[in-house]
Amino acid sequence: MPIDEGQVEQGMEIGRGGSGMGSGWRVILVGRTGLDQVMRRVSGVELIRTRDSFDAIGELSDPIDDASPARAAVLVSPDAEPTDGEEGDDGGGELAKFIEALRMVDSGVKVIRVGAPHALYDGSVGPQDSAAQVMAVIEGSVSMPRVEVVVSKSVVEEPIVDAVIDEAVIDEALEEVVEVETAAERCVRENAAHDAENVREVTALHQRVMAGGGAAVHSESADMGKSGGTDEAVIRAMGEGRLVVDAAVKLICKRIGRSDVSFTTEGVEDGVAVHAGGRVFGSLVCKNSAWIKGVGARVLNEHAAWLGSWMRLEEQQRALRLAAFTDELTGAWNRRYFSRFLDAAIEQARGARRTLTLLYFDIDDFKGYNDRYGHAAGDEILIETVRLLESVIRPGDKVCRIGGDEFVVIFYEPKGPRDPGSSPPESIYGLAKRFQKQICNHRFPKLGDDACGTLTVSGGLASYPWDGSDGESLLAIADELALKSKRSGKNVITLGRGAEGVCGVECDPE
Numbered sequence: 356m357p358i359d360e361g362q363v364e365q366g367m368e369i370g371r372g373g374s375g376m377g378s379g380w381r382v383i384l385v386g387r388t389g390l391d392q393v394m395r396r397v398s399g400v401e402l403i404r405t406r407d408s409f410d411a412i413g414e415l416s417d418p419i420d421d422a423s424p425a426r427a428a429v430l431v432s433p434d435a436e437p438t439d440g441e442e443g444d445d446g447g448g449e450l451a452k453f454i455e456a457l458r459m460v461d462s463g464v465k466v467i468r469v470g471a472p473h474a475l476y477d478g479s480v481g482p483q484d485s486a487a488q489v490m491a492v493i494e495g496s497v498s499m500p501r502v503e504v505v506v507s508k509s510v511v512e513e514p515i516v517d518a519v520i521d522e523a524v525i526d527e528a529l530e531e532v533v534e535v536e537t538a539a540e541r542c543v544r545e546n547a548a549h550d551a552e553n554v555r556e557v558t559a560l561h562q563r564v565m566a567g568g569g570a571a572v573h574s575e576s577a578d579m580g581k582s583g584g585t586d587e588a589v590i591r592a593m594g595e596g597r598l599v600v601d602a603a604v605k606l607i608c609k610r611i612g613r614s615d616v617s618f619t620t621e622g623v624e625d626g627v628a629v630h631a632g633g634r635v636f637g638s639l640v641c642k643n644s645a646w647i648k649g650v651g652a653r654v655l656n657e658h659a660a661w662l663g664s665w666m667r668l669e670e671q672q673r674a675l676r677l678a679a680f681t682d683e684l685t686g687a688w689n690r691r692y693f694s695r696f697l698d699a700a701i702e703q704a705r706g707a708r709r710t711l712t713l714l715y716f717d718i719d720d721f722k723g724y725n726d727r728y729g730h731a732a733g734d735e736i737l738i739e740t741v742r743l744l745e746s747v748i749r750p751g752d753k754v755c756r757i758g759g760d761e762f763v764v765i766f767y768e769p770k771g772p773r774d775p776g777s778s779p780p781e782s783i784y785g786l787a788k789r790f791q792k793q794i795c796n797h798r799f800p801k802l803g804d805d806a807c808g809t810l811t812v813s814g815g816l817a818s819y820p821w822d823g824s825d826g827e828s829l830l831a832i833a834d835e836l837a838l839k840s841k842r843s844g845k846n847v848i849t850l851g852r853g854a855e856g857v858c859g860v861e862c863d864p865e
Contacts, residue, residue: 378399378424378425379398379399379400379401379424379426380399380400380401380424380426380427380428380490380493381400381401381403381415381418381423381424381426381427381428382394382397382400382401382402382403382427382428382430382493383403383404383405383411383414383415383427383428383429383430384402384403384404384405384430384432385405385406385407385408385410385411385429385430385431385432385435386405386406386407386431386432386433386434386435386436386469387432387434387435388430388431388432388469388482389432389469389482389483390430390469390480390482390484390489391404393484393485393486393489394486394489396486396547396550397486397490399424400424400490401419401423401424401785403789404746406435407435408431408435408436408437408453410796411429411431411435411457412453412456412457412460413796415427415429415457415460415461415464416460416461419785419788419789419792420788426463426465427461427463427464427465428464428465428466428467428493429457429464429465429466429467430467430468430469430480430489431466431467431468431469431476432469432470432482433468433469433470433471436450436453437449437450437452437453438450450473450475451475454466454475454476465477465478465493467479467480467492467493468480469481469482470482478492478493478495479492480492549770550749550750552770553751553768553769553770554750554751556751556769556770557751557767557768557769558751560696560699560700560703560769561696561753562595562596562597563595563596563699564596564692564695564696564699565596565673565676565677565680566593566594566595566596566597566676567594567695586606588602588605588606589602589603589606589665593665593668593669593672596676598669599665599666599669600618600662600666603618603661603662603665604616604617604618604639604662607639607658607662610658611654611658613641615641615642615643616639616640616641616655617639617640617641618637618638618639618640618662619637619638619640620636620637621637621638622638623638623640625640625641625644625647625648626638626639626640626647627639627640627647627652627655627656627659628659629659629662629663629666630659630663631660631663631664631666631667632667634667634670636662636663636666636667638659639655639658639659639662641655679691680692682755682756684734684737684738684756685737685738685740685741685756686738686741687741687754687755687756687762688753688754688755688756689755689756689757690755690756690757690758692753692755693753693755693757693763693765694826696753696755696765697711697713697765697826697829697830698825698826700765700767701819701825701826701829703769704767704769704819704820705820707769709767709768709769709771710818710819710820710853710857711765711766711767711818711819711829712765712766712767712783712816712817712818712819712854712857712858713763713764713765713766713816713817713818713829713830713833714763714764714766714783714787714814714815714816714833714848715761715762715763715814715815715817715830715833715834715836715837716761716762716763716812716813716814716815716837716848717758717760717761717762717812717813717814717837718736718737718740718760718794718810718811718812719810719811719812719813719841719845719846720845721733721736721759721760724736724802724810728801728802729801731801732799732801732802735799735800735801736760736799736802736810737756737760739797739799740762740794740812741754741756741762743790743793743794743797744762744764744790746793747786747789747790747793748764748766748786748790749766749786751767751768752764752765752766752767753765753767763830763833764787766783766786782858782859783816783854783857783858784816784848784850784854784858784859785858787814787816787848788848790812791811791812791814791846791848794810794811794812795810795811795846797810811845811846812846813837813840813841813845813846813847813848814833814836814837814840814848814849815832815833815834815835815836815837815838815839815840815848815849815850815851816833816836816848816849816850816851816854816858817829817830817832817833817836817851817853817854818851818853818854818856818857819853820853821851821852821853821856822851822852822853822854832851833851836849836850836851837849
């Protein structure tokens with residue numbers, strides 16, 4: 356079904372402040388630049404990824420909303436540069452047309468090559484450059500005169516470079532670049548550390564959920580005190596989803612009266628292999644090499660066999676838990692996992708006075724696609740939906756399939772969001788809108804002529820504690836908001852009042 360532009364605009368009205376484009380930079384990465392991760396967390400940057408030059412022109416001409424930064428930079432990988440298709444041709448003619456098209460859309464756009472310098476670009480960066488180095492080039496580059504393209508002859512005039520250079524101006528510019536780089540590096544480091552802490556906390560909560568536990572904090576020292584040298588500490592570790600090797604090695608040290616025994620997965624000469632069922636997990640080693648070569652070898656061999664049995668059982672249990680909590684078709688988490696993780700996260704958020712946001716959505720007219728093209732096409736849509744979603748969300752966010760074409764994303768930051776002054780590149784709403792746009796633009800091979808521009812999603816964003824005080828009520832509100840999106844014409848994401856505050860946007864009053 357073709358997209359009604361009016362409906363798309365209606366879905367994007369949320370978040371527009373009416374004051375024009377925002378500050379910062381829209382950075383469009385074209386092709387395999389290698390800069391996705393390093394640029395993802397730069398303050399003030401709205402990051403967009405495209406596969407080819409054609410998509411880049413479309414992204415430049417169609418910002419997400421009025422809050423998108425006014426300034427834009429397009430970073431092009433050589434593998435995505437347009438070419439004339441002739442052997443030995445460097446693509447100069449088609450490349451010039453591409454750059455000209457970008458500047459016709461935005462005369463101030465900075466077009467930068469990710470690779471060796473090229474005369475047609477405003478500058479160049481390396482795929483291994485830091486975020487500070489890339490931003491220094493973006494901020495410091497000067498637009499070259501627009502290239503003149505003679506279509507009939509495919510001739511490109513070289514950019515004009517002034518022969519007279521004011522060294523004082525250059526020195527001043529270099530000082531500014533150094534200041535920008537220092538600020539950018541500091542911001543990237545602080546944001547990365549904060550985000551990593553959030554991921555660690557979410558991972559710990561995930562492990563407890565996988566093991567059937569809740570949000571309570573575990574104390575290993577208490578375990579060791581209670582176990583009295585028995586296997587209880589190891590059993591508790593496995594039951595709570597923690598690695599058994601840590602508790603097991605502490606127990607081994609306690610049993611043999613040493614503190615210098617450890618476990619390693621690296622190959623060592625003076626070590627005792629830990630194995631079971633034909634699988635080698637690693638080795639027990641001791642800092643006292645003389646002891647391990649003597650009486651210690653026999654002692655550690657007995658404990659290595661014991662540890663190997665536990666590690667094999669742990670591996671089997673992990674596989675069973677994963678199968679129990681994973682959707683077999685898409686690889687997303689299933690409804691059982693969703694319910695347990697959401698309840699545990701809300702319990703933790705309540706104690707820490709944190710927020711949590713749900714995105715509930717389904718695929719518009721999914722049954723029609725399933726009936727028209729068959730279940731194989733329907734399965735492809737579901738699988739690709741999860742893949743696209745996972746490409747835009749943050750590492751700690753959880754994608755769950757809770758029904759046929761019904762999905763929920765749990766956005767939770769146990770350590771809280773970044774400081775307001777750090778200006779995160781994308782809010783939860785921004786992530787949701789980017790995913791919505793990717794679905795719309797994606798090519799689904801099994802849909803034939805309807806492969807691109809026809810699939811849409813409608814959803815609702817609800818935030819704890821304002822939109823719902825527990826998991827059940829929060830999901831119900833998000834579902835209700837998604838239905839409102841359907842009634843509004845589809846391809847819309849509607850926010851609850853609590854989600855508006857969390858996402859930093861305002862909805863027009865009804």
